[in-house]
Amino acid sequence: MRAPILDASQIPVYLELKKQNITDEDIAKDYFFCSYITLYNWKKRNNLQVPHTKRERKLNTSYIPLYWKWRKIGLTDKEIAYKFGVSIGLLIKWKAENNIYVIGKRTKKIKP
Numbered sequence: 001m002r003a004p005i006l007d008a009s010q011i012p013v014y015l016e017l018k019k020q021n022i023t024d025e026d027i028a029k030d031y032f033f034c035s036y037i038t039l040y041n042w043k044k045r046n047n048l049q050v051p052h053t054k055r056e057r058k059l060n061t062s063y064i065p066l067y068w069k070w071r072k073i074g075l076t077d078k079e080i081a082y083k084f085g086v087s088i089g090l091l092i093k094w095k096a097e098n099n100i101y102v103i104g105k106r107t108k109k110i111k112p
Contacts, residue, residue: 006034
C-alpha cells in the first residue's frame with residue numbers, strides 16, 4: 001500500500017491528534033503512515049508551529065518530606081535520585097530551588 005501524500009486538508013486532523021497529546025512520531029507512523037521527517041517537512045511547508053506543552057515536573061515541593069525521610073535513614077543523594085526516578089543533576093537543582101543544602105553528613109533547610 002502506498003503512503004498517502006500529506007496536504008493541507010490534513011491540518012485539522014493533525015491539530016486534533018496533537019490536542020490528544022500524541023507525539024509527532026506516533027502521528028507520522030500510526031495515522032499518516034509516513035516517516036517523522038516527512039511529517040516534519042509537511043509541517044514546515046504548512047507553517048504549523050504547535051506550541052510545546054509543558055511537562056509536569058517529576059519533582060515538586062510535595063517530595064520534600066519524603067526526601068527528608070530518606071536522608072534521615074542515611075540514603076545518599078544518588079540513591080534518592082534513583083528512587084525518585086530522576087538524574088542526580090535534576091535532584092541537585094530541585095534542592096537548590098527549595099533551599100535544601102547538604103553540609104557534610106548533615107542536611108539543613110535554610111529559610112529565607
